[in-house]
Amino acid sequence: MQKPLTFLSSLALAAAVALPVAAQDEPGLDTVVATVNDTEITLGHMIVARASLPQQYQQLPEDVLFKGLLDQLVQQTALADSFTGELPPRVTLSLENETRSLTAGEAIEAVMAEPVSDEELQAAYDAQYSDAEPEPEFNASHILVETKEEADAIKAELDGGADFAELAKEKSTGPSGPGGGSLGWFGPGMMVPAFEEAVAGMEAGSVSEPVETQFGWHVIKLNETRTAEAPALEDVREELETQIRQTNVQEAIESLTDSAEVDRSAAEGIDPSVLNNIEWLN
Template sequence: MQKPIRFLATLTLSVGLALPLSAQEEPGLDTVVATVNGKDITLGHMIVARAGLPEQYQQLPDEVLFKGILDQLVQQTALADTFEGDLPPRVTLSLDNETRSLTAAEAIENVMSTPIEEADIQAAYDAEYAGRDLGDEYNASHILVETEEEAQAIKAELDEGADFAEMAREKSTGPSGPGGGSLGWFGKGMMVPTFEAAVVELEPGAISDPVQTQFGWHVIKLNETRKTEAPALDTVRDELELQIRQTRVQQEIDRVTAEADVDRSAADGMDPSVIKNIEWLE
């Protein structure tokens, strides 16, 4: 299959300034910026072309993009006029798919943009958080050293009554050392697995045997535990709204598909490998 010509490959070399529009009115989507063999190229065509560019191109200066995109559209229009005969299936089918995809996306956008009532947000919040056990949180401190021997020696001193915070300030190589080894509050999944497993097994006030992680050897003290509280509604509002919108979209997709007159019988028994016949598109 022929690969499409990529006109923007040399876009960064275009440094000429764009000419001002000659129209006296405020520019809009229908404002004509050029004509090629009598065919209009509008500002709307340029805006759509820019919106579809990769991010690195969109960062280019406006004057470079304006000239580069206009050059591209002029060249494409001139080349298209030279084409004779019927378009190959790869083009007509691609246009069908693109039209279908863009139109479906607009239908989805209509659903996504439907206003959400506060009651719906509250209901989603209650379903997500009300009455659920969100697990425990832990407040722990640790002393981090390089070797197991060092960790064993520290554990022995702590068992004999040494102050944990003082030992952390004196011995720990971790960034929490100057703060007495305090790690503050954290929930499950926030620490590496071996460290977390050791913390979960401790009772408040207890000190662990040496625990190895990729950072070194830890001696851990569990200070307190508490039940994880549900976040305030406003802190998760955006997340809940997105969840509601996505649910609505899926429900709409399911509804319209179920109500559509769909007949897939022609595909029954067909060899799935036929979709690899790219040569048919020529």
């Protein structure tokens, strides 16, 4: 940053005022923010460094991040310039692996970016939903306590006309207690087996006998049941597109690997325990 001029002659000042202000170029990846021994540090270097920070550091104020990252890159550059001799194998091999990994990642991104056709989308939807059997869903509430005696007492109160939601708020030890014991809608496999089995055998509006699970003793009220319908294609479009792209990536990896000239013969006969020879990297 240039130091401000302490004075200007009246003629120079008048000329400066009369001239149009020159538009500065917008900063970009190649914008140089510092130089260290003629090595340039660009805005691109800073952006990449920021993106690799742990999430907690990315939440820092922008001015703090900017100064901290620039200081770090300046220090790293000065240190790198001070290094003499050959880089140890751990560094050169790490650079090769990182380059390989990042380049492969770009190839994967290219496959992921390919558009998904309507035909592919419909085929994926049909495969996943057209033959699916409708499944029952349940809306239930429960009161969770530690012992069967407590559960029996609660069931007796309910049989005597006590309000289920109020009793749940008062006595349930589960996280749903403050909400009157409501568990909302759930389908098969979403609850532990003993709980699901009890609910599946109930009629809407009924209250169960105490049911034991690993969490304690439950008194369950089945509020409603319904049959889950297959979602509309548009409702699962994004999910299906992701699945299709992931499948395309896997197929591309397999196809490229199969078509590449791969010779693994040099690895035959090597004892896998050699991977423990970390000292080789020094």
